[in-house]
Amino acid sequence: MKMIQCISPKTGGTLEVLGMDVETRQREIKSRLGVVPQETNLDPDFSAYRNLLVYARYFGIPQREAERRAIDLLAFMQLDEKRDVLIDKLSGGMKRRLIIARALVNEPELLILDEPTIGLDPQARHLIWEKLRSLRAEGNTLVLTTHYLDEAERLCDRLVIMDHGKILVEGAPADLIREHAGNDVVEIERTEKAVARLDELGVNYDLAGDVLQIFTDRPNDVARELLEVCRHEAAVTVRPATLEDVFLRLTGRSLRE
Amino acid sequence: MIDITARVQSVWRRNWDAFLRTYRVNFIPPFVEPVLYLVALGFGLGTYIEAVDGTPYPVFIAPALVSISVMNSAFFECTYSSFVRMYYQKTFDAIIATPVSIDEVIAGEMLWGATRGMIYATLMLPVLLLFGVVAMPSSLLLIPFAFLAGLLFAGIAMCFTAITPSIDALNYPSFLFITPMFLFSGTFFPLDLLPQPIQYFALAALPLTHVVAINRAITLSAFSPLNLFNLAWIAVAAAFFFVLAIRLMRRRLIV
Numbered sequence: 001m002k003m004i005q006c007i008s009p010k011t012g013g014t015l016e017v018l019g020m021d022v023e024t025r026q027r028e029i030k031s032r033l034g035v036v037p038q039e040t041n042l043d044p045d046f047s048a049y050r051n052l053l054v055y056a057r058y059f060g061i062p063q064r065e066a067e068r069r070a071i072d073l074l075a076f077m078q079l080d081e082k083r084d085v086l087i088d089k090l091s092g093g094m095k096r097r098l099i100i101a102r103a104l105v106n107e108p109e110l111l112i113l114d115e116p117t118i119g120l121d122p123q124a125r126h127l128i129w130e131k132l133r134s135l136r137a138e139g140n141t142l143v144l145t146t147h148y149l150d151e152a153e154r155l156c157d158r159l160v161i162m163d164h165g166k167i168l169v170e171g172a173p174a175d176l177i178r179e180h181a182g183n184d185v186v187e188i189e190r191t192e193k194a195v196a197r198l199d200e201l202g203v204n205y206d207l208a209g210d211v212l213q214i215f216t217d218r219p220n221d222v223a224r225e226l227l228e229v230c231r232h233e234a235a236v237t238v239r240p241a242t243l244e245d246v247f248l249r250l251t252g253r254s255l256r257e
Numbered sequence: 258m259i260d261i262t263a264r265v266q267s268v269w270r271r272n273w274d275a276f277l278r279t280y281r282v283n284f285i286p287p288f289v290e291p292v293l294y295l296v297a298l299g300f301g302l303g304t305y306i307e308a309v310d311g312t313p314y315p316v317f318i319a320p321a322l323v324s325i326s327v328m329n330s331a332f333f334e335c336t337y338s339s340f341v342r343m344y345y346q347k348t349f350d351a352i353i354a355t356p357v358s359i360d361e362v363i364a365g366e367m368l369w370g371a372t373r374g375m376i377y378a379t380l381m382l383p384v385l386l387l388f389g390v391v392a393m394p395s396s397l398l399l400i401p402f403a404f405l406a407g408l409l410f411a412g413i414a415m416c417f418t419a420i421t422p423s424i425d426a427l428n429y430p431s432f433l434f435i436t437p438m439f440l441f442s443g444t445f446f447p448l449d450l451l452p453q454p455i456q457y458f459a460l461a462a463l464p465l466t467h468v469v470a471i472n473r474a475i476t477l478s479a480f481s482p483l484n485l486f487n488l489a490w491i492a493v494a495a496a497f498f499f500v501l502a503i504r505l506m507r508r509r510l511i512v
Contacts, residue, residue: 005354007350007353007354008511008512009511026358027356027358028356030354030355030356031355031356033354035354037350037351037354039347039350040347041346041347041348041350041351042351043271043275043346043348043351044346045274045275045278046274046275046278050274054270054271054274055351055355057267057270057271058264058267058268058352058355058356058357059355059356060264060267060356106355
């Protein structure tokens with residue numbers, strides 16, 4: 001991400017952003033990018049509004065124009081009321097929204113977001129998702145990294161799953177789910193009877209801790225079979241497959257640290 | 258090569274805006290400091306000292322007070338304050354995501370440090386005039402010269418900031434470099450009272466010595482050819498540390 005933003009030197013290969021080489025045309029690239037960093041680095045010496053004005057100045061945006069954009073962006077991010085409030089007094093969700101507003105101040109052609117909703121409560125996340133979707137609907141290009149797979153599933157048209165710096169798969173979330181996890185998942189606690197029944201039926205299953213997961217296009221049939229053998233011993237759940245299933249199947253369940 | 262364009266002013270302006278927002282506290286030291294020192298040292302201790310080489314003691318220390326204030330304001334701005342912006346507030350990271358280069362961020366910080374020194378000298382001048390310890394109009398030169406002297410101390414400070422592992426480690430240069438300069442740069446007694454080797458050491462390694470020499474010439478309106486040497490020393494050192502600070506900071510921040 002930092003190489004795309006022209007902050008870290010590229011370590012190898014070729015890298016072009018908006019058709020420009022990252023080594024020779026850093027300023028041009030940066031002037032057309034909007035960056036939402038993972039770490040909150042708003043300027044604590046200023047209010048929300050002044051943060052946007054000061055940031056606009058780094059892009060060389062004239063004062064008048066900057067004021068107009070700052071007011072619009074505060075309204076768009078529902079921060080009007082916090083206009084003159086210092087950064088310290090904003091909640092985590094407000095800070096993230098203000099950072100997104102700040103990233104939009106130069107009307108970027110490409111918006112890069114690094115974990116935009118990390119550490120936020122559900123309301124704050126949903127508000128940010130809503131704003132990002134409306135930006136997307138206006139035709140903006142967003143590139144975002146996230147560990148929240150529900151976030152990726154909701155926001156992305158195209159998705160790349162990476163592990164240890166290598167691309168594993170690439171595609172639309174729905175296609176990836178269909179391809180790598182199937183439509184549905186049946187989950188049941190691991191009991192001998194259940195395992196025996198599944199082996200008997202010749203159905204493949206994954207073991208996730210104490211839970212057996214069966215990825216299948218015929219969830220009801222599988223669930224019925226399982227219920228027959230262990231009706232009173234274990235709960236059977238049927239749910240649609242998610243990106244998280246895809247991710248875990250592709251990258252394994254061991255902790256990566 | 259050092260990559261600096263007009264965008265450097267946006268970094269300087271950021272610090273100027275922050276300074277104005279808290280101007281009340283910022284404006285206190287330059288008014289209070291000279292009064293305290295002049296009363297305690299100039300008119301208190303000074304009653305035992307008739308004159309230094311024919312100059313009344315308060316008049317002798319007045320230019321040193323300006324020099325010290327310029328040194329402190331520029332040095333502490335570009336050590337502790339810059340470190341806080343760089344390390345804790347991540348302000349530098351935020352700026353280099355824009356078309357402003359890392360070189361411009363560091364240069365802007367140093368130019369701001371120099372400006373702060375100049376602001377302090379400007380605010381001290383009327384106080385010193387009130388005490389009748391500086392000559393006019395030559396003392397107006399204190400103001401532009403404070404910018405150059407401030408730039409020197411800002412550059413040295415930024416070099417320390419670039420290599421310091423933590424904010425606590427900045428105490429080393431404060432106590433081992435700034436405090437000795439405060440005392441041994443011809444500030445409160447003439448340099449030639451010291452043993453010859455220490456005099457040479459002061460001239461070679463304590464930048465404040467040259468700053469005090471020039472400021473004293475300015476406030477007494479008594480210039481000597483030696484001041485040209487002082488001025489050249491400061492200009493060369495300021496340029497050297499300016500460039501060195503940017504190079505050290507690049508090494509620290511580009512990862």
